[in-house]
Amino acid sequence: MNAQKLLFVFAIVAGTILCTISCKPKNAGTSVKGDSGVKGYVAPGQYDEYYNFVSGGFSGQMSVYGLPSGRLFRVIPVFSVDPEKGWGYSEETKPMLNTSHGFVPWDDLHHVELSQTTGEINGKWAFANANNTPRLARIDLKTFKTAEIIELPNSGGNHSSPFGTENSEYIVAGTRFSVPADYANGDVPIDTYKENFKGHISFVSVNKESGQMDIAFQLKTPGVNFDLARCGRDKSHGWFFFSCYNTEQANTLLEVNASQKDKDFIMAVNWKKAEEYLKAGKGVKQKVKYAHNVWDEHTHTATSSIKNEVTVLDVSELKDICYMIPCPKSPHGCDVDPTGEYIVGSGKLAAVIPVFSFDKLQKAIANKAFDGDFQGIPVVKYEEALYGEVKKPGLGPLHTEFDGKGFAYTSFFVSSEVVKWNIKDLAVVDRVPTFYSVGHLCIPGGNTRKPSPKYLIAYNKITKDRYLPTGPELTQSAQLFDISGEKMQMILDFPTIGEPHYAQAAPADLIRNNGQLKIYPIGENKHPRVAKGEGESKVIREGNQVHVYMTAVRSHFAPDNIEGVRMGDDVYFHVTNLEQDWDVPHGFGIKGANNAELLIMPGETTTLKWNPDRVGIFPMYCTDFCSALHQEMQGYVRVSPAGSKTALSFHTGKSAKTPEKPVQ
Ligand code: K7E
Numbered sequence: 001m002n003a004q005k006l007l008f009v010f011a012i013v014a015g016t017i018l019c020t021i022s023c024k025p026k027n028a029g030t031s032v033k034g035d036s037g038v039k040g041y042v043a044p045g046q047y048d049e050y051y052n053f054v055s056g057g058f059s060g061q062m063s064v065y066g067l068p069s070g071r072l073f074r075v076i077p078v079f080s081v082d083p084e085k086g087w088g089y090s091e092e093t094k095p096m097l098n099t100s101h102g103f104v105p106w107d108d109l110h111h112v113e114l115s116q117t118t119g120e121i122n123g124k125w126a127f128a129n130a131n132n133t134p135r136l137a138r139i140d141l142k143t144f145k146t147a148e149i150i151e152l153p154n155s156g157g158n159h160s161s162p163f164g165t166e167n168s169e170y171i172v173a174g175t176r177f178s179v180p181a182d183y184a185n186g187d188v189p190i191d192t193y194k195e196n197f198k199g200h201i202s203f204v205s206v207n208k209e210s211g212q213m214d215i216a217f218q219l220k221t222p223g224v225n226f227d228l229a230r231c232g233r234d235k236s237h238g239w240f241f242f243s244c245y246n247t248e249q250a251n252t253l254l255e256v257n258a259s260q261k262d263k264d265f266i267m268a269v270n271w272k273k274a275e276e277y278l279k280a281g282k283g284v285k286q287k288v289k290y291a292h293n294v295w296d297e298h299t300h301t302a303t304s305s306i307k308n309e310v311t312v313l314d315v316s317e318l319k320d321i322c323y324m325i326p327c328p329k330s331p332h333g334c335d336v337d338p339t340g341e342y343i344v345g346s347g348k349l350a351a352v353i354p355v356f357s358f359d360k361l362q363k364a365i366a367n368k369a370f371d372g373d374f375q376g377i378p379v380v381k382y383e384e385a386l387y388g389e390v391k392k393p394g395l396g397p398l399h400t401e402f403d404g405k406g407f408a409y410t411s412f413f414v415s416s417e418v419v420k421w422n423i424k425d426l427a428v429v430d431r432v433p434t435f436y437s438v439g440h441l442c443i444p445g446g447n448t449r450k451p452s453p454k455y456l457i458a459y460n461k462i463t464k465d466r467y468l469p470t471g472p473e474l475t476q477s478a479q480l481f482d483i484s485g486e487k488m489q490m491i492l493d494f495p496t497i498g499e500p501h502y503a504q505a506a507p508a509d510l511i512r513n514n515g516q517l518k519i520y521p522i523g524e525n526k527h528p529r530v531a532k533g534e535g536e537s538k539v540i541r542e543g544n545q546v547h548v549y550m551t552a553v554r555s556h557f558a559p560d561n562i563e564g565v566r567m568g569d570d571v572y573f574h575v576t577n578l579e580q581d582w583d584v585p586h587g588f589g590i591k592g593a594n595n596a597e598l599l600i601m602p603g604e605t606t607t608l609k610w611n612p613d614r615v616g617i618f619p620m621y622c623t624d625f626c627s628a629l630h631q632e633m634q635g636y637v638r639v640s641p642a643g644s645k646t647a648l649s650f651h652t653g654k655s656a657k658t659p660e661k662p663v664q
């Protein structure tokens with residue numbers, strides 16, 4: 001079938017499916033059968049079994065749910081500003097969103113990767129990708145805060161990311177858009193894609209103790225679109241597998257032009273070999289520019305530095321790093337089973353799911369069973385790497401997870417279903433509908449050596465008739481299935497934040513016992529503008545900057561009356577929360593601030609910058625209901641005209657006419 005015909009058939013099938021789901025299916029309301037909903041029930045006061053870390057898509061954030069309840073615990077701000085928590089608004093957090101393009105307050109977060117040791121989740125960190133302005137984030141699971149963000153040079157659309165190796169030696173990030181490298185001349189005609197557009201894959205090292213990231217090296221590849229990736233594990237540890245589409249190297253109307261070939265590729269990368277070349281000095285240092293932003297737990301402050309160099313290995317020159325495995329037809333998901341032997345490619349437009357064998361691939365490479373090359377990269381013969389094909393699995397396969405009991409579960413976007421199949425004989429053994437158009441799946445540990453095969457969650461793009469409508473946009477959703485038996489059984493359905501793509505889950509105890517931080521000890525607060533007690537609170541003027549060293553404790557601020565601020569001043573409220581009890585944040589907001597609130601954790605100092613825009617009295621108050629007298633936790637700032645003689649004064653509890661503290 002030629003490509004156009006196939007696309008046409010695809011469109012008809014997709015159309016038919018959309019028609020059928022536009023009216024409420026007869027059994028949609030009863031898809032949770034009998035008492036199966038009880039399995040998802042977590043009684044009030046009971047803890048969930050798993051933490052579920054879910055990507056927020058175009059919200060740019062990561063959300064944390066409990067499983068099996070589906071209760072939302074927290075939205076962790078990552079790549080987007082979050083006024084609720086002051087993320088990207090406070091002076092301390094602004095540097096986290098710095099890039100070589102300046103402050104970028106939004107991104108598109110698709111994938112979550114939990115750190116691993118010997119192929120098992122270790123509960124330390126969660127990594128996430130920014131698609132739009134290519135970045136990687138590391139979230140510290142002790143604090144549930146974004147601890148680090150590193151920008152990726154030479155990249156566009158950081159989609160094939162972040163995928164980790166078995167010991168989180170590297171978090172790997174492949175570019176979706178190939179583009180002229182940052183170190184090459186980018187002012188070229190767009191239709192010179194084939195010559196001038198290159199792919200770059202970043203291997204970002206992760207310090208085992210601190211988690212600190214660093215771009216160890218990049219692989220320069222021919223221009224294609226890298227879509228998704230997985231590391232090899234166990235026997236295939238040392239390898240990485242990337243799905244590629246647009247191997248046609250089209251630069252316009254990809255819908256048609258990137259669907260020409262019957263097979264695109266899965267690129268197999270021998271990263272241990274790449275490490276050898278790196279050691280042997282085969283890397284070329286290239287001039288680039290990227291931001292590296294790090295959060296300091298002692299100062300509660302981020303710093304951003306711009307780096308200028310990256311080491312690049314060219315895979316068309318260094319012959320034995322990369323191999324192309326043909327894979328039908330615009331593959332999206334690329335997943336490796338818990339044994340490391342089977343590599344599953346999910347061609348969005350393919351009628352089969354090819355399963356490749358790592359052992360066969362190694363033999364094929366040793367025997368040079370190649371079908372020529374793709375711009376210098378050997379193309380392994382399809383049959384020589386193929387273990388077998390899952391026949392007629394469904395329409396539009398996207399992503400596969402594993403249960404560690406010999407079964408794979410693949411999502412089908414077009415036919416809206418999850419299909420369970422046997423990895424050995426490739427027979428489909430079960431299928432269940434999702435409502436509707438499922439993207440990623442998650443089984444806790446489903447990408448590790450040891451999955452826990454109890455639940456599977458499907459993340460759906462379209463919910464149509466499932467929930468109360470909310471204007472032109474309807475919520476996306478997650479659906480929970482019990483997979484402990486032979487047949488999958490839906491037990492819960494809940495809406496999600498933003499658009500969920502990939503998610504991972506970890507046993508609750510693993511995260512709870514990772515040394516979770518409950519408070520920041522005030523004695524260890526190294527913030528340069530901390531006030532460690534009310535006696536240290538003060539207001540000082542440095543030229544046109546006014547620095548307020550403010551403390552917050554139930555239920556007042558010190559100081560809570562400030563006079564002598566003038567038009568044209570930059571006022572910095574450095575608020576230290578003196579509380580040392582778990583879960584007693586205070587908030588801080590002031591009228592007219594072109595900014596957000598602060599939400600200050602116990603023991604922490606956080607800064608809000610404010611430029612008063614008019615003369616008068618400005619109320620400020622605590623935004624987080626902290627005590628019975630929370631509503632009394634408030635104060636005033638008096639703003640006088642520029643050049644006013646009003647002396648700087650401040651206090652809590654005494655008359656403004658007699659400042660209790662000397663003016664500095
Ligand atoms: Cu399939 Cu961006 Cu992982 Cu979404 S991607 S579904």
Ligand code: CUA
Pocket residue numbers: 552553554555585586587622623624625626627630631633
């Ligand atoms: Cu402090 Cu409300």
